[in-house]
Amino acid sequence: MAEEYSRDLERAEEYEQTTARATALGKNKMELSTGLIIAARYADKLRRVALVAFSKMVPKEVIIRDIAELNKQLYDKIVNEMKLDKLSVIKIIVDAEYDEQNNKLVFSNLRILRYYNEDEIKTLCKSYEDKIKALEDDIQNFKTKVAQIEQLLKSME
Incomplete structure (x- = not known):
């Protein structure tokens, strides 16, 4: 697990240099976007985007913890509700705000776009x-x- 997170951190730094997938919406609030990906890769991509977007203002452990919770919800929605195949092309967009008092990321306005x-x-x-x-x-x-x-x-x- 630790190796996977360190790899994600390295990729996140690489993404920060090459591709911006987060848009600032206000103080401590960002719109995160995975871009076009296959459904099987959404968790890694969302985690990396969040690490890039919030790494300078939120502890990495908090980002990883809260994105993991969001990814569990997304799994249920993608697999059970939308019944998408692993190779389905999707784009996930979500608003994320850092709640400093509770030391957690709060997610809202979740959108999963399916491409055919x-x-x-x-x-x-x-x-x-x-x-x-x-x-x-x-x-x-x-x-x-x-x-x-x-x-x-x-x-x-």
Whole structure:
């Protein structure tokens, strides 16, 4: 575990030099963004982005602890609610604020954006086309039934 965190710290320093993935929103408040990643890599990427964004104002142990809690929530949402595959392309954006009194990061406005590849889009379109066709058939059947009922009512007059 310690080796993994030291590797993340090294990568975080590297990211700080090459890629800004955090936007300041106010005092001790940042918007963190993973950028486009595969779902399997969200935890490492989010931890690294947070380390870059908060390393100068928040103890590293606090960042790692609180991001670990957020990552548990994200896992549940990504795997159980959204039912995403490990190779699904996503982007996670979250607002994070350092609460100095309680010595913790507070997260809000969590967004998980799912990106689809061309094959997935084609499959989704085909599925929706099939549903539309079924609905059109239902509408036609209802129109036929309405016409039959209208004729029946006219014949009863």
